[in-house]
Amino acid sequence: MQQVNRLKPFFENLNFDRDDNRMVVNFGPQHPSAHGQLRLILELDGEQVKKAIPDIGYLHRGMEKMAENMIYNEFLPTTDRMDYIAATANNYGYALAVERLIGLEVPRRAKVIRTMLLELNRIISHLFWLATHALDVGAMTVFLYCFREREFAMDLMEDYCGARLTHSAVRIGGVPLDLPNGWLDKLSVYISQMHKNIADYEGLLDQNRIWKMRLEDVGVISKEDAISWGCSGIVLRGSGVQWDIRKEEPYELYDELEFDVPYSDRCDSYGRYKLYMEEMRQSVRILRQLIDMYQETEPQTMAHAPQYISAPKEQIMTQNYSLMQHFVLVTQGMRPPKGEVYVATESPKGELGFYINSEGDPYPYRLKVRAPSFWHTSILQELLVDHYIADVTAIIGNLNIVFGEIDR
């Protein structure tokens, strides 16, 4: 390690002068195309990257440490701040892990609402990805269209839970609220327009010469590499591996829903782009089925488990014993059994896993978040080599990394 002193703090202390023809470039941590606080140290030969060292940690907030000092319900809003593009996916992954830990089954209406929110979040996240990625590559129009659609989807989220970005819309044991009146009609209007919108984006990009030149055969990840580097989600499916946790290890209602999992053998950025578009279509398809499913459910939205979950508000206000239990659960927190679980869910970015090690205390003994973007960033050190410097931003954008969940 280099000697740090007051005039040369160590983060500035990079040796840029070299004897050979190579040039060392510092990319980030503040760079509009870095999608957060990614710092890359690139060694260039002309315009070609010869060595890339990704450097992370600029957004580290110590969430795993915070989890060890919080009761289980308290930590849930913190999970919003990991993958802040699709907050519900994190809330859900965490809630599901705790539910598996305590062995809890949620009521069917809660399942329908959760699946709806998850798929709506998938659309929001994919739209955001397309918008920013297209902007990185130089297509401003797509950015504006996508953000318009994303805005409408976020309005729906706001109507449901009051928040646009950090939803906390899922609770351990179900969902706190039923859908408001007229929400399903708004949702069906939204999804009915979605097919046309996706066709619009594809019309702008699919055969676009610049888009194809920037994406085709850029960022090629072979099947073996994708598995070995721990890639998941679309990056894995874009490399020809048919693995979607929703399909293979179904949770919530995914075993009852009809949907296809697209995958591509192209292994490059363009193939992954096509997958994102197809996944949005599938999400629309799922949402349409869920609207019909919702009508057939009973109104209960929170599981009945007095040891772990507070009773509904009406009951707390009218029944003494429920109030006592609520008081204990809020002040002391629930005490899950001793043991450990690892629960993986398919977030829009990939496999989002929560490992919880419980010693029977109201605080988890150890909570580890397996954030998909962390593993997708680690692959950059191999992926960027021999690419041109213009492809660097295209690849970073294409991998859909979010720094909230990399640094946690």
Place this chain on the structure above:
Amino acid sequence: MMREYKDRKNAQKRAYYTDRFYVVPSIPKEDVNSDETFAKDYKELKKHFKFKEAYIQRGQLVLIIKPEDNKKILSFLKDELEYTFLSELSASDYLAQSGEFEIFYQLLSMSKRKRLRVKCRIKENSAIESVHTIFKSADWAEREMFDLVGVNVNNHYNLKRIIMPDDWEGHPLRKAYPLQGDEAAQWYEVDKIFGKEYRDIIGPEQRDPARVDKKDTKNFARIYHEVPYGAKPSEKRTNQDYQEEDGVFFIDEFKKSNSKVLNTRR
């Protein structure tokens, strides 16, 4: 006056009240033979290796191994039993209880649709063998484990801190490390940029998120009563309508009274 007792080995939050007669329940550990695939895999594994314990918990096989065997067992699992995907790898701190770290490897077999967890315990000052030659994903995961928990890893080609800065002191995810950071952490920026002698001048970091300093005029904290930098606070209500003194190029001046609020989206 007495100094408050602080547990130096565990600085984490504790439950303030636990019933004296509360017995902690456990998640049941099922027999390996209760699952067909796991039973077959375990039989195969048992031919070559010894296990301290093996059970199924919440549908996932848990194997407890000796730390020396980790590389052999993981490569056997990958090459022979198709557990090709390392989803996660990390450690928990059991230093206060037994002076050990518990390391887990979370594996996935896509062909069998099964997940299993390999666990082992090592002493504080010993090291675990790196598995990044078997799974490339272990590269960063082991660095993170070394950085945050402080587990030493042998034969890792690039074992250095990944999330914390390289010159950080201590390992944040240890139980002995307080949530607010130890002394080195609390003064990290001040020490690095100005030097230790400036600690008194700059003062400790203000960590109360709900703190409102009513006398703070320098940071424009008094909403609707903002004053220029350093000026005395005033009770006069400030005008919120303007954007820039001479307006902004291309943009009409914003006036609250002229603006229209839409109830529905157009």
